[in-house]
Amino acid sequence: MRFKGTTIVLTGASSGIGEQAAKQLAARGARLCLIARRETELARVRRDIKANGGQAWIYPTDLTDDTSIDATLARLLKEHGRLDALVNNAAHSIRRSILDTLDRPHDYERTMRLNYFGALRLTMGLIPRFLEQGNGHVVNVSTLSAQVPIPLFSAYLASKAALDSYSRSLNAELGHRGITASVVYFPMVRTPMSNRTRLYRHMKMMDVDAAAGWIVKALRDRPARVGSPLGTFGSLLMAAVPGPAVKYSQPIFRRMDKKLRDKLSKGK
Numbered sequence: 114m115r116f117k118g119t120t121i122v123l124t125g126a127s128s129g130i131g132e133q134a135a136k137q138l139a140a141r142g143a144r145l146c147l148i149a150r151r152e153t154e155l156a157r158v159r160r161d162i163k164a165n166g167g168q169a170w171i172y173p174t175d176l177t178d179d180t181s182i183d184a185t186l187a188r189l190l191k192e193h194g195r196l197d198a199l200v201n202n203a204a205h206s207i208r209r210s211i212l213d214t215l216d217r218p219h220d221y222e223r224t225m226r227l228n229y230f231g232a233l234r235l236t237m238g239l240i241p242r243f244l245e246q247g248n249g250h251v252v253n254v255s256t257l258s259a260q261v262p263i264p265l266f267s268a269y270l271a272s273k274a275a276l277d278s279y280s281r282s283l284n285a286e287l288g289h290r291g292i293t294a295s296v297v298y299f300p301m302v303r304t305p306m307s308n309r310t311r312l313y314r315h316m317k318m319m320d321v322d323a324a325a326g327w328i329v330k331a332l333r334d335r336p337a338r339v340g341s342p343l344g345t346f347g348s349l350l351m352a353a354v355p356g357p358a359v360k361y362s363q364p365i366f367r368r369m370d371k372k373l374r375d376k377l378s379k380g381k
């Protein structure tokens with residue numbers, strides 16, 4: 114995709130990776146439709162984009178609320194003649210063990226609500242426009258942990274796996290009609306989301322600008338997958354030998370957690 118003059122709908126645009134991706138895309142000439150709940154933060158991102166000569170519109174939306182999503186869809190379709198791409202980037206992550214979640218089924222419901230059903234409803238609303246145009250691309254943001262499962266994220270990872278599966282179906286069913294999907298599998302990225310977990314304070318992470326670059330790449334080249342060599346290797350292992358791949362990788366994650374806990378307690 115060449116970006117000049119294209120219109121891109123991007124969720125989770127009020128902070129972190131989404132905000133940086135919006136700015137990088139606007140700097141390349143794309144027109145951005147920015148979605149998130151916090152209107153003041155969206156307005157701040159729009160101001161920054163405009164100050165750098167870009168174009169952006171804001172759509173304050175709660176992606177867990179069907180009425181709010183439908184109202185935004187109606188505005189998007191009315192206000193823009195052409196919509197070239199959708200980036201489903203907004204998400205909520207929960208770090209909690211399966212045992213600590215036994216009395217919390219709502220953890221699974223709320224991650225699915227935002228990370229899967231919210232993204233899905235927006236995508237379904239835009240597909241008719243993509244079909245009319247004979248062209249449209251959907252970028253679904255996922256995580257390296259959906260390729261190499263780590264402990265303590267069962268609710269979050271299940272919601273990302275659903276998104277992954279829908280992306281494959283989109284490519285399979287509508288690829289020949291010009292509608293394609295990419296899944297972006299980020300490793301840990303330094304953002305407000307990862308900063309919420311104190312344990313990760315001393316962890317090496319990808320920089321948010323580099324992460325935003327992966328979204329730009331997904332939109333530009335439209336590959337089925339954007340990710341790291343580790344993720345690709347992990348996916349291969351999971352496909353070939355899922356039992357041993359999970360069994361032998363988990364002690365590594367436990368050691369990693371212990372190291373981070375030690376660093377945190379020394380840093381106090």
Ligand SMILES: NC(=O)c1ccc[n+]([C@@H]2O[C@H](COP(=O)([O-])OP(=O)(O)OC[C@H]3O[C@@H](n4cnc5c(N)ncnc54)[C@H](OP(=O)(O)O)[C@@H]3O)[C@@H](O)[C@H]2O)c1
Nearest residue numbers: 125127128129130149150151176203204256301302304306
């Ligand atoms: N950071 C990481 O280490 C990491 C690693 C792998 C994958 N990812 C993925 O990368 C994506 C971006 O994450 P990030 O780290 O940039 O997180 P972030 O800074 O916390 O941003 C999350 C965005 O989602 C929006 N959002 C949350 N709830 C919403 C709702 N109900 N309706 C509409 N928007 C909502 C937030 O805006 P409002 O609060 O204004 O609504 C915010 O703009 C996510 O899909 C995440 O799963 C992140």
